Amino acid sequence: MENNGQPRQSELHEIIDKEILNNGGEWASDPNCEGATGMTMFDLPNSQDNLISVLLPMNKIKDIGAHSIVEIRSRSTANGGDGKIYRGIVVAGPFHDPDGIRADAPILISTTINGAIFLPNFHGRVLVELLGELNEDAIMPPRFRPLPNSPVFVLDKEETANVLNVQGNVSLGQAIGHDSIDVCIPADKKVVLPRHTGILGTTGGGKSTTVSGLIDQFQKEGIATILIDTEGEYTHMDKATEAGNMKKLLSKRGIDPHGIENIKVYYPFGRETRADESTPSSEFNLKFSNLSPYAAADILGLTEAQFSRFIKIYDAAKLILRDLGIYPTRQQQNEVLDYDEFESGYPHITLSLLIDIAGLVLEKISVGFEWHVHNNFIRQGKQAIAKRIEVVAKGTDSETSWKALLGKLGQLNRTKMFDRQDDADIPYTELVKAGTVSIFDLSDSDSTLVNNIVIANLLRGVQQVQEAAYEDAIAKSKSPTPVVIIIEEAHEFLSKERINKMSNLFEQVARIARRGRKRWLGLMFVTQLPQHLPDEVLGLINSFVLHKINDATVVSRLKRSIGGVEESLWNKLPNLAQGQAIVSTPSLTRPLLVAMHPTPCKLLMVD
Ligand SMILES: Nc1ncnc2c1ncn2[C@@H]1O[C@H](COP(=O)(O)OP(=O)(O)OP(=O)(O)O)[C@@H](O)[C@H]1O
Numbered sequence: 002m003e004n005n006g007q008p009r010q011s012e013l014h015e016i017i018d019k020e021i022l023n024n025g026g027e028w029a030s031d032p033n034c035e036g037a038t039g040m041t042m043f044d045l046p047n048s049q050d051n052l053i054s055v056l057l058p059m060n061k062i063k064d065i066g067a068h069s070i071v072e073i074r075s076r077s078t079a080n081g082g083d084g085k086i087y088r089g090i091v092v093a094g095p096f097h098d099p100d101g102i103r104a105d106a107p108i109l110i111s112t113t114i115n116g117a118i119f120l121p122n123f124h125g126r127v128l129v130e131l132l133g134e135l136n137e138d139a140i141m142p143p144r145f146r147p148l149p150n151s152p153v154f155v156l157d158k159e160e161t162a163n164v165l166n167v168q169g170n171v172s173l174g175q176a177i178g179h180d181s182i183d184v185c186i187p188a189d190k191k192v193v194l195p196r197h198t199g200i201l202g203t204t205g206g207g208k209s210t211t212v213s214g215l216i217d218q219f220q221k222e223g224i225a226t227i228l229i230d231t232e233g234e235y236t237h238m239d240k241a242t243e244a245g246n247m248k249k250l251l252s253k254r255g256i257d258p259h260g261i262e263n264i265k266v267y268y269p270f271g272r273e274t275r276a277d278e279s280t281p282s283s284e285f286n287l288k289f290s291n292l293s294p295y296a297a298a299d300i301l302g303l304t305e306a307q308f309s310r311f312i313k314i315y316d317a318a319k320l321i322l323r324d325l326g327i328y329p330t331r332q333q334q335n336e337v338l339d340y341d342e343f344e345s346g347y348p349h350i351t352l353s354l355l356i357d358i359a360g361l362v363l364e365k366i367s368v369g370f371e372w373h374v375h376n377n378f379i380r381q382g383k384q385a386i387a388k389r390i391e392v393v394a395k396g397t398d399s400e401t402s403w404k405a406l407l408g409k410l411g412q413l414n415r416t417k418m419f420d421r422q423d424d425a426d427i428p429y430t431e432l433v434k435a436g437t438v439s440i441f442d443l444s445d446s447d448s449t450l451v452n453n454i455v456i457a458n459l460l461r462g463v464q465q466v467q468e469a470a471y472e473d474a475i476a477k478s479k480s481p482t483p484v485v486i487i488i489e490e491a492h493e494f495l496s497k498e499r500i501n502k503m504s505n506l507f508e509q510v511a512r513i514a515r516r517g518r519k520r521w522l523g524l525m526f527v528t529q530l531p532q533h534l535p536d537e538v539l540g541l542i543n544s545f546v547l548h549k550i551n552d553a554t555v556v557s558r559l560k561r562s563i564g565g566v567e568e569s570l571w572n573k574l575p576n577l578a579q580g581q582a583i584v585s586t587p588s589l590t591r592p593l594l595v596a597m598h599p600t601p602c603k604l605l606m607v608d
């Protein structure tokens with residue numbers, strides 16, 4: 002038995018076998034781990050909720066990249082685990098760590114700087130953010146963490162697209178960091194567009210390219226698009242792009258350059274348009290009576306004294322219209338009861354009527370001043386309305402405020418935007434027809450005042466007809482036509498400095514935004530100066546396409562308004578190439594970095 006005090010070979014085997022048996026039998030590779038790219042690691046004191054370190058053998062590092070979507074199968078219950086399955090996304094790495102030695106070990110540093118080759122074996126490491134726990138096909142917010150030493154698998158293209166939820170009928174571009182995954186939005190569902198969109202980025206970032214490409218697809222999907230084009234750069238969208246780089250990019254994606262169909266350009270009465278003669282176009286004019294007196298006062302920037310006088314003449318105008326038998330007629334009595342002065346203007350009130358009334362009041366209170374009446378019916382009815390003028394004039398003696406008000410109304414009148422021709426009012430019902438693209442070319446207006454009045458009018462007018470069209474479609478069990486209004490240079494309309502002074506106008510926009518969600522009216526704000534957009538406006542927006550933004554203060558403000566974008570994506574924002582964007586929408590599982598599609602149609606240069 003004894004062999005120099007050592008066990009014999011057969012005895013040795015017996016002892017080892019016993020040891021193996023005591024420890025649970027022969028080791029077998031866990032079938033759950035087969036084909037795994039990596040394994041989860043233990044946590045460290047600086048580990049964060051929702052973030053997991055995953056280690057990869059050297060030969061698997063190439064299989065996983067930034068933004069890869071992975072499945073983590075926590076160890077099975079048989080192996081003392083909980084058997085939960087998690088989905089996650091790589092948010093940092095892949096990093097390379099040497100095996101068995103620290104990366105900053107002196108020997109590694111000194112050999113490297115001296116040009117000698119000392120390359121220990123190494124492994125890969127990625128940081129995975131948990132997207133959720135898989136619970137019968139649905140992904141739920143995770144309550145636990147995958148256990149250490151759980152296998153990690155990279156999902157294939159199709160599964161990845163499913164997890165990211167990039168499906169939809171309108172394609173934005175290709176996800177960067179994935180192999181040809183198209184990022185789409187469901188433009189036929191209420192989840193994205195009617196919850197409003199912001200397309201933001203510095204000049205030259207790619208906003209107009211994105212916008213025009215979207216309009217092309219909206220048109221094909223039967224959406225009615227209305228675009229406020231302050232520079233006229235979209236007025237040639239009915240033609241194919243001529244830009245060499247766009248053509249090259251398009252051919253890579255198998256798309257032929259083409260113009261957008263069913264385009265009509267509208268431009269202010271008496272102004273120029275940048276559209277070609279071959280492009281369908283028509284002049285338009287606004288009805289002052291479409292504009293809420295409060296919104297009008299905001300846009301005019303009336304002082305308190307001017308505002309109270311403005312409301313007085315507005316009220317007097319209503320009475321005068323009634324006195325002279327113009328409005329309401331007997332049949333229209335009920336209409337008047339429904340009138341909401343915060344929503345729209347009073348029927349038949351024109352800017353020139355208000356100017357006449359203000360002029361007559363001034364005539365009343367200032368000695369030697371004579372007002373030349375513009376409107377025939379006022380001239381003829383001067384006696385009949387004298388008492389109305391007297392009531393307004395009574396108790397006001399400040400000529401200055403009246404003159405100032407008259408000056409501002411006169412300034413607005415000189416824009417010639419109002420009440421010019423009966424047949425030139427914006428044909429709102431045409432604008433909300435399926436597949437129409439209406440471009441409002443304001444390039445010749447030279448005036449933010451005019452642009453803002455047009456936008457306020459359009460928003461209000463379109464909302465009104467869309468509500469009716471929506472109700473009508475529902476009543477007939479038809480699917481309503483989606484409508485999108487795109488506002489270029491949105492910061493000029495809703496700027497931070499002005500919003501405090503324009504609370505009525507903003508309230509109106511906010512109301513339209515809220516109601517638009519239910520009645521399929523989406524607003525899209527485009528701006529190169531997001532710093533001028535107030536938080537209130539950002540608060541209305543649920544989807545963002547963020548092209549390059551290099552102003553750090555703007556980025557930190559956007560961070561507060563847009564949730565779910567991880568730090569590593571924010572860090573990329575200042576360095577994005579032209580056409581790249583961070584896209585965050587309610588339909589996507591998480592915000593993605595996207596190479597936006599090139600545009601098939603022609604854009605004009607802005608000088
Ligand atoms: N999706 C894209 N793919 C490739 N290149 C693009 C893309 N979008 C834009 N570009 C390039 O960037 C240029 C500027 O794009 P675009 O006019 O759309 O920017 P913008 O943000 O609208 O600028 P601005 O603020 O001056 O109006 C284009 O002429 C084109 O060369």
Ligand SMILES: [Mg+2]
Pocket residue numbers: 208209210
């Ligand atoms: Mg542009």
